[in-house]
Amino acid sequence: MSTQETGLPPTWEVRHSNSKNLPYYFNASTKESRWEPPPGTDPEKIKTYMALHHSTAANPSSYSMGHSDKDGKIRAAHLLVKHRDSRRPSSWKEPEITRSKEEALGILRGYEKRIRGGELSLGDLATSESDCSSARKKGDLGFFGHGDMQKEFEQAAFALKPGEVSGVVNTASGVHLIERYVNSRKLDGDHRFRP
Known part of the structure; x- marks a missing residue:
């Protein structure tokens, strides 16, 4: 891996x-x-480097399948767009995020339109576009329960029906789209879900 390939300053590596x-x-x-x-x-x-070398499909076997909605935990994925007022305005793809919240909302609404139109799944978009390090796992956050996430995120995620994608969710981290998994598993190749 060279700094020319990664775009990192000299002495930095992934x-x-x-x-x-x-x-x-x-x-x-x-x-x-x-x-x-x-x-x-x-x-x-x-x-480009991270998308090519460090993105992987979410791997259901990497999580314990013992968790379920019955033990109070759910599994979800998200796509995060940060803005300059986010609590940490940097990401794996941008060292300094300078866009306004309004610009971030516009970007996220564009992604939402593509997802709802069936053009791409949330996971496929998250891989290259999410400002969260979970992008490498198609936005998969694994299992979480009440109190594990920021309040606004948690309320939106738990309010979703399995297989449903949220509208825009605002948190201190930025703006998100959230997808709740069905029975905690991905079931088909195009990352749509069925009960």
């Missing part, structure tokens, strides 16, 4: 966290590590 099963950025000189690209990263190059 590594993989075994504990989180996600890539992160590491400076070999200073030993600094971070989840978001360092300042000076070329946003287009890192976005």
